[in-house]
Amino acid sequence: MRVVEFGVLGAVAAWDGSGEPIALRGPRHRAVLARLLVARRKVVPVPRLVEDLWAGDPPADAVGAVRTFVAGLRRALEPERPRRTPSRLLVTEGPGYALRTEPAHVDAWRFEHTVAAAAGLSPAQAAPRLTEALELWRGPAYADFAEEPWARAERSRLAGLRLAAVERHAEARLALGAAADVAADLDAHVAEHPWREDGWQLLAVALYRSGRQADALSVLRRARELLREHLGVEPGPRLSRTEQDILRHAGHLDPGPTGAAAQVWAEASASYESMVPLRARTRLESTAVLMRDLAVTGGGGLEAARRHRAAAVAAAEQLGDPQLTARVIGVYDVPAVWTRSDDPDQAARLVGAAERTLRLLPPGAHEAARTRLLATVAVESRGILPEGTRALQAAHQAVAGARRLEDANLLVFALNGLFMQSFERAGLSARRDGIGAEIAEVAARHGLFTYEVLGRLIRMQAHSATADFAAADGHAAAADALAERHELPLVAVFTTWYRALRTAATEPPHRGEAAYREAARSLTGAGMPGLEHGLLPLALLCLRLHHGLPVTADPHTDWGPYEPFVRPLLLLAEGQERDAVRLLAGVPEPPGDLLYEALWSLLARAAIQVGDRALMRRARSALEPARGELAGAASGLLTAGPVADHLDTLAAAFTVHAS
Incomplete structure (x- = not known):
């Protein structure tokens, strides 16, 4: 499906996957889109759209006009959608319409997610995340609908979040030693938003750390006067406490970054910048x-x-x-x-x-x-x-x-490339285990800890494929220990998912489902869309397949890149055999990657149900080299059960169809 990015942090806009602007036609079309974005994936009934678009004075054909605007938006957003097929982006549901875009495809939602993810990070980690979040703003939120009552609350909420993010960004930069730059930025911030006590407090600290104690005290006096003038209130305890701390030169206000390492970094980076x-x-x-x-x-x-x-x-x-x-x-x-x-x-x-x-x-x-x-x-x-x-x-x-x-x-880097290209057929987990073993051995001998972790993770995957969970556990534990020692937080994503896979393969399905859902939480903020997109629903589907449970799925599930391999099974579960047959006739070859066997297992089950002997033969040929493995477990993330079970089911189906 075509990727469409939406922007509301400024004038409402949309862009295609290449970053080219999408023409949104007239102002009413843009208003409909903005109103649906304000609803955040929820259905907006047509009467509500009419009320909001015409402010209580709609024309006689308002409902028809709304439908015309929606149709125009659908053509703009999904130009390649075949006629008379339902939109999967701007959907009709019940009494109205909803925009079912992913949170990552709306700048305001990405902004909120990024700011929230930065909350628990160190200043060095939080500062770039907050920079990234604030760079999403092109102007006031929903700028072209500033006078619309339906946009007012969302505009106000987002503006408040932005101001808080500006202050948290300044706080992180202060901790990293950028006091002078922060002071300049905060001076403009409080001039525009004089009621923000946190902004005044941070500005005073930034000035103090820049060696400007008198200016810091002057700022606090100005804050007190403005708060009284604008709001008729006395400054809060934080401002008063900061003034007292400055007067007595409190230790925690000591200028510059704290700790020897932070000081070295600040001085070295400043020297580099100047030289x-x-x-x-x-x-x-x-x-x-x-x-x-x-x-x-x-x-x-x-x-x-x-x-x-x-x-x-x-x-x-x-x-x-x-x-x-x-x-x-x-x-x-x-x-x-x-x-x-x-x-x-x-x-x-x-x-x-x-x-x-x-x-x-x-x-x-x-x-x-x-x-x-x-x-x-x-x-x-x-x-x-x-x-x-x-x-x-x-x-x-x-x-x-x-x-x-x-x-x-150079050798461990090259072996990493060889690992990435070790998927020309199924059943190659032993080969990859050998690559992982060499990477781990060379890396350990030469102190290349990131590659030692890589070798351990590759071996964890390879042993998962053969259901040797004792060996896989050892490699996962070794990877975790290295990650903790060398501050590599992303390693836990893979080891957490591995343990969910092990649970799914060895325990009842309800425990496997709970483990997968818990593992999915580790992907939040991990910055790995190629891993995250569609992974959880695929894992849950494979779990049901492994345990012989009925195939079920929410119709709004985003399957990501796995959609072509999943959709036939979903259609069959809904009784739509003709559509499933049509999709299977043109289904692509699963990509040569860690989920090759899992995706072929899904196609094999769909082919069996519709009696597609040609696809059954292709599936059997593809899966046979991995007969002794767990389908999908080479990923170290999920499994659809033993490949042998899928091959036996194929063999039985051939016998039935032959008779």
């Missing part, structure tokens, strides 16, 4: 190195790292220096364990840049740079079949090059 020229090529390489480290700090760090890495690569290419570009691309050797890209378009651009740079490097030179570029091609080209593709070739070349160079860092 390295703004457009120096060194900055691009430094950015790439920093993004490599940022990517393993958590969800916000991972998202920011991807974004800034892509920008750094593009900037390096523009400079026309292939050796610089090779270094900027290749230094980002962040371990990758999940085989579906978080941002396929960006990954394709990175692969393209790596391939162009490979062609531009002088022949016979820069072997290490070439090897890193080949490893990048292999890592970023995920989920590709069949054997013999460029990505698999690049993986083998990278491993061979790293072995020739006897470079441990």
Whole structure:
């Protein structure tokens, strides 16, 4: 389904998946869209739409006009939707309409989620998350509907959240030592919003930490006068306490970041900022190195790292220096364990840049740079079949090059690429276990802890596939211990899901469902949409399939990339066999990734139910090499039960249809 992004933090707008604006026709069309966005996925009855659009004085054909506006919006938002097929975005439900967009596709909802996720983070982690959230604002919320009563409460709520986020952002930056910059920003903030006591208090602290004690006290006096003038109230205890703390030079107001490490960082980064020229090529390489480290700090760090890495690569290419570009691309050797890209378009651009740079490097030179570029091609080209593709070739070349160079860092990166390309058929968990074992051994010997974690997670996946949960438990525990020691919070996402898989495979279904739902909580704020999108409903469906339970699903479930492989079973559960047959006739080959066997198991069950012998044969051929494994368990996340059970069911179905 086409991705549509909606913006309400400013004028109401919509963009397609490439970032191009979508024309929303006239003001009434925009008003309908805005009103549905205010409702936050809930149904707005047509009479309510009429009342809100015409403010109690509707024309005689108002209901028909609303339907016309909705039809126009549907054409704009889903131009490729076949005629007479129901919209899956702007839906008709009961007495009205609802916009069933995902929370991640509305800037205001993303803003709220990001701010909430930053609440429990350290200042170093929270500051970039809050920066990201505040950058979403293009102007006042629902700016083109400022006078509409139906938008007033939501506009006010979002404005309040933004002001609180500005102050929390300032607080985080203060903790990181940016007092002078924070003081300048907060001065403008309190001038525009003089009733914000938190803003005044933070401004006073920022001025004090900048060595401006007199200015800090003056600000507090000005705050007291303005609060009395505007609101007729005395300042709260926090402002009074801050004034007393400044007068007695309280220790907790000591300027600058706290702790030796924070002080070193602040001084070093300030020196770098002043000494390295703004457009120096060194900055691009430094950015790439920093993004490599940022990517393993958590969800916000991972998202920011991807974004800034892509920008750094593009900037390096523009400079026309292939050796610089090779270094900027290749230094980002962040371990990758999940085989579906978080941002396929960006990954394709990175692969393209790596391939162009490979062609531009002088022949016979820069072997290490070439090897890193080949490893990048292999890592970023995920989920590709069949054997013999460029990505698999690049993986083998990278491993061979790293072995020739006897470079441990390069070897584990290249082996990561080989792991990503080890899915040309089912049943290859033993091969991947070998790759994981070598990565873990080399990494442990050379102190490469992020790759030691990767090797452990790969082995955890491989042993899950063969239901060797004792061995998988050991690797999960080792990965958790390394993650705790080296502050790698994202590792827990994979080990938590593994334990849910183990529960689903060994305990009653209700326990498995509870474990999966609990594991899904770990994905909140993890910054891994390629993993998160559609995973929980797929896990629950596979659980039901494994235990022989009826297939059920909420009609509004977002299956993400798994939709083509799930939809036939759902249609059959609803008695829509003809539609299921039609979909199965054109179903794509499951991608070569960690869920290959699971998706084939779903297709096999659907093919059996409709008697599609050709698809049954394809499923049997695809699954047979994995007969001794649990379907999907190679992911370390979910399982649809033993592959042998699915193969036996296929064999029985062939016998029935033959007779």
